Amino acid sequence: MPMVADSSEFAGDMRHSTPDNVPRNGFGRMDSLEKEAERVTGMEQHSYPRxxxxxxxxxxxxxxxxxxYGDVGTSPLYVFDSIFPNGINHKTADLLGATSLIIYTLTLISILKYVFIVLRANDRGDGGTFALYSLICRHANVSLITNQNPEDREVSGFREEDEAQHKKPSLVKQLLESSTVSKTLLLIVTLLGTxxxxxxxxxxxxxxxxSAVQGIKVQATTLNQDTIVGISVAILVLLFSVQKLGTDKVGFMFAPAVFVWFMxxxxxGVYNxxxxxxxxxxxxxxxxxxxxxxxxxxxGWISLGGVVLCITGTEAMFADLGHFSVRAIQIGFTSIVFPSLLAAxxxxxxxxxxxxxxxxxxFYKSIPGSIYWPMFVVAVIxxxxxxxxxISATFSIIKQSLALGCFPRVKIVHTSKKFVGQIYIPEMNWLLMILCIIIxxxxxxxxxxxxxxxxCVVAVMLVTTSLLTIIMLMIWRTNIFLILAFLLIFGSVEVVYFSSVLYKFKDGGWLPxxxxxxxxxxxSVWHYGTVKRYEYEMMNKISMDWVVGLGSNLGVxxxxxxxxxxTKLALGVPAIFSHYITNLPAMHSVLIFVCLKYLPISVVPERERFLFRRVGPKAFGxxxxxxxxGYQDTEDEHETFQSSLFYHLKEFLKSDSLLTESAATVADQRHFAEQQLQSTSLSIYPSNNSIMPSDIRRSDESTGAVGTETEVAFLERSIQAGVVYIMGQTEVRASRESSFVKGFLIDIAYSFLRxxxxxxRLALHIPSESLLKVGMINYV
Known part of the structure; x- marks a missing residue:
């Protein structure tokens, strides 16, 4: 078993975050996606705010x-049918009352709550329940995976929050940070909304x-329900088949039709x-x-379950925010959608x-006969x-939950070169299609x-209300009376609606x-297993004394x-490294421990993506x-990632040299480096310096130190020799003393999901010919 390290890195380790003027992708090249994005006037890549x-x-x-707005826009197809499934009893009172309920439900929930309040709680341009959760995570230490570094708060997305941290911490923040139960409950509420x-x-x-297809019965009375269902299934298959085209293309294909629909x-409606x-x-x-x-x-109370269907899709305004912008959604809803729905x-x-x-x-009976068939076609479309x-909202929220360690790995395809956040997830697309057909x-x-x-509609809204209340208390520091008014108006309305829809539990309400x-x-199982794996690696990381002693003890x-x-570790050397060295006492001339991690912000600018440290003295390489x-970012292809990584590493080596130019520091480093060069074979430089360029070798021999030029030149030679990706092929098992529940969650449920x-390897775009896997068992 490797020695357990303390939390500090080796004393000679340095930090580096690239300056603003560093080119964004390897060796001064600009990514082709950025060039494409710049062709759209007014676009700014990864800017805050956009x-x-x-x-x-x-x-x-x-x-x-x-x-x-397709969802909320087609609600008139079935709302009145759902409100009065058994017919209208009191014509004037029922129709005026139900219509008034629809008007004020749309006004209160869609306009006041979402358009003017919830959209303001976006996470730097991204929406959805996980965006609210990440916003809370940035202001309070509530994440169950504690792999954050102090340097992470230097990223652009954290700076405004840091200014707010100077204020006196709120009671809500103290409660959340001090209680594991509160952290877990907050995560469960977020997952439930997802x-x-x-x-x-x-x-x-x-x-x-x-609902659209069965309207054909108004004219074609001979069609039976089996035919209607068959046509609906065929349309669903077609719908899910075009998702791979991407939101950008699908949006322009669909937008004109929906615009005509609203008109x-x-x-x-005005005619009627x-x-x-x-x-x-x-x-x-x-x-x-x-x-x-x-x-x-x-x-009347039971009928609220039908009234609430007039705001189906309202949550999509917030969940789909990453595809568009706050202003675009506000303009679209207030100028076209809301007036058209009221008239309808x-x-x-x-x-x-x-x-x-x-x-x-x-709906179909109220259409004038002369335009029935054109309207039927538009309604189906x-x-x-x-x-x-x-569907788009589902893709977005799964991408967010995946990035924050709460969903099994799936393939994420970015479908637009111009707009960050427009994605397609093949596995979820086909799963949704199968479930839709079955239903x-x-x-x-x-x-x-x-x-x-x-x-589903009301439950998501209740989750949004709960998380937004925390944001108001902890981040916005809203006046308590305004918060109480928010809960009293919106929370009470949603609770009443929720009680009504639960009444129909046995009539289909059980399905969601x-x-x-x-x-x-x-x-929950995936997140639990992820947390346990991280805790295992933290507890079994290797001490720097063990690393320094490698050469003389094992002859690496x-x-x-x-x-x-x-590795998942942002600090310390992973246990898998000792397992690798013990079984194969050889390592590459340059070894880089790569930790990929997601921060609770939507996007990390390319120039702030990399953070470097030394592990051991310079001579170790x-x-x-x-x-x-960020949770909206995606990993680059391995060629782009490699070139960007090496470019920023060279910049780090140069800046490291500038930071250590003081005479005392240089002298201490030379003395330590000379000792290590004499005492251990782990040095990247053989005693005869045969692998070093002759001009740099003579320079180093004259100074007695490993210089920056030597280090950079050696890195370039190592890159030319080849790059190998080393990944752990780990099995995760519950330890012997684990309870039955833990054993089931880890050995059966989590193992099945993995x-x-x-x-x-596929998620990180690593080619199999450059991959070296190291097998190991983690007993968590």
Whole structure:
């Protein structure tokens, strides 16, 4: 068993963060993706905050039509049907009350809460429950994986938060940091919100497509439900098949159709209002909500499960924020979506005032006969597009949870060269498709799917409200009376809606809870196993005394080349290194311990990505490279990563030399280096200096020190000799003294997930011909 190291690095280790003027990708080259992004006027790569010109903002606002608002925009297809499944009892009171509920639900939740409050809580341009969680993590030490360095707070994304840290810590922060239970509970709430978004991604395509297609029965009365379900399944297969094209392309394909949809439902709504019952505009008076509940009592409360469907997809505004911008989403919703929806709902209520018997097919029956078929085609297209909102949101939130160690490894494909955050996840795409087909074919009715749908919608909103309250208390330092008002208005409304949708648990409401339970179990097990693996590596890291004594004790041979040894440790030498040296007493002439880690910020600028330290004295040729990413970043291909890593390492060696120019420091370092060169064969420089360039060798012989030029030249020669990636092929097992529960979680559940997730080699784009795996068992 290797010796356990203390928390400090070797005394000679140095830190390095590259300056602003360092080229972004290896050896002064600019990444082709950045060149492509610069062709879009107004775009800034990885800037904080992202600043877009008005032209780009309007372009993004147009794209939101096809990506963000398809779901909430197609709700008029089924809302009134869901509110009154058994027909209308009190025509005037019911229609005015239900319409008033829809108006103020849209206003309170969609406009006031999300557009004007929640969007402000974005994590430097990214939204979703994990974005809120990462924002909290930056202001309080609540992460269960403690691999952060003090230098991480020098990254741009932390600087504003550091200014806020000078204020007196809030009581909420102290409570969260002091209690492991609070940290765990916060993570579980976040994971629950994530699971409900995934549930939305499954149910949205099913209910949207099925509700649109079954409208054909209004004209083609001979079609049976089996045919309707078959057509819906075929459309779903087509929808998921085009996801690989990417959000950018899909958005421009879908946006015009959805824009036409909003214009048409708005115009038809206005037509119905003035043709059938202009007095339905009285629904803007909230008094009719009171009259509605007074007339219907318990049935009115139960009907809230149908009313809440008018805000399905509202969470997508926040979850899809990383694909667009706050201003683009605000412009799109307030100028087009909200007015069109109000006109559509009031128009349907006006039609039902004259034709209450048509409640089962409200949307299609209210369409003027002369434009029925064009409107049917547009409705089907809009319903297909509606699914895109939650599919995109699902991709985004899984990427965030994956980066923060809460989801098994999957393939992330960035589909846009211009907009960071537009992604596609093949495994999840096909899983969502299969689940959608099963639900559509199994439930066969929008009423049953709607019962399940409402639970997902309200549950995600409750999670967002909870996390946002913590942000208000701890980060924004909002006045306590405003926070209480926020909870009283929005929290109470959502709790009432949630109680209503739970009433329909046995009628389909169990489905999203089943989905949430399965995904929550997967994410919790993966996070638990990840934490235990990290704790094992921390407890078994190697002391620097053991490393320094390697040469004289084991006679380690240095072979030409560079070894990139991957580790989860940001501090200390991993145990797998001793396992490797013990079984094969040879190592590359340059060895770099590479630690890839994600910070709780959305994007880490390229110039701030690398952090270097020495491991041992100069003569050892051993370094640590901490490579930091944000949860929206993606790892580069190995060629780009290599060149960038080596470029920044050379910059570190040069800056290290400048920082140690004082006479005393130089003298001490020379003395220590000379001692090590004489006493250990671990030195990268053989005694005859045969592998060193002659001019540099003569320079070093005259000074008696390992100079910077020598070190840089030797690094270049080692790179030319070849680069090998060294990764651990570890098995994780529960220790013998573990409980039955821990044994099950580690040996069965976590092991199953690891075997069936994407290989770390593939996730890091490492070619198999350059890979060296070291087997080891971790007893956690």
């Amino acid at each position: 600043a877009f010109t008005m032209a780009v903002t309007l372009r993004l606002a147009f794209q939101t039509m096809g990506i963000v 699971c409900m978004v995934i549930g939305d991604g499954v149910l949205t395509p099913a209910i949207s497509v099925l 048409m439902i708005g115009i038809i 209002i003035f043709k059938h019952e202009p007095g339905m505009l009285r629904a803007f008076n909230p008094k009719y909500i009171y009259d509605y509940f007074k007339a219907n009592k318990k049935d 709902y009031i128009g349907q209520a006006a039609y039902l005032f004259k034709h209450p018997e048509d409640i089962g097919q409200t 809009a319903a297909i597009i509606a699914s895109q909102a939650m 559509t074919a199994g439930f066969r009715s929008t009423a049953k799917i709607g019962n399940a749908y409402g639970i 809870l089943l989905f949430a339970g399965i995904f929550l179990a997967i994410m 041979v240095r072979v030409p080349g560079v070894g990139l040894a991957y 051993m370094y640590r490279a901490i490579v930091r990413y 075997k069936n997730s994407r290989e770390s």
